[in-house]
Amino acid sequence: MLFAILCTDKPGHLQLRMDTRPTHLAFLTGLGDALKFAGPFLGDDEKPNGSLVVIxxxxxxxxxxTAAEDPYAKAGLFESVDVKRWTWAIKNPDAA
Incomplete structure (x- = not known):
């Protein structure tokens, strides 16, 4: 089953995000095929202010x-984390 993990950063925590990014990326890579896609949300200033991860x-x-094990979560970056069941209906490469 697919789940969307929607995370919002705490205001003023961009440096924590940048400092933790290498371990966050290694964590996501370590999920292997369980990771479907991921990327940051961007603020009006084009700087990351949250994350979308689908697993x-x-x-x-x-x-x-899994969301709780993310190094960003462990570092206290997120103001909120919401995990929701999700269906990939359009342009799902696994459905081709």
Whole structure:
């Protein structure tokens, strides 16, 4: 099952994001095929201020556990994290 992990950074925490980015990217890479896609949300200033990560997980609890293991989450970057079941309906490469 696919889950969207929607994260909003705490205001004023851009430096924490940048400092933690290498371990965050290594974590995402380590998810292997479970990671479908990911990237930052951008503010009006074009700087990252949140994240969208879509993963394949067995359950909502498993997806939430993965989100909690993200180095960004562990570093306290996020003001909020929402994990939702998601269906890739349009342009899903796995459905081709």
């Amino acid at each position: 394949d997980a067995e359950t909502l609890d498993a997806a939430k556990a």
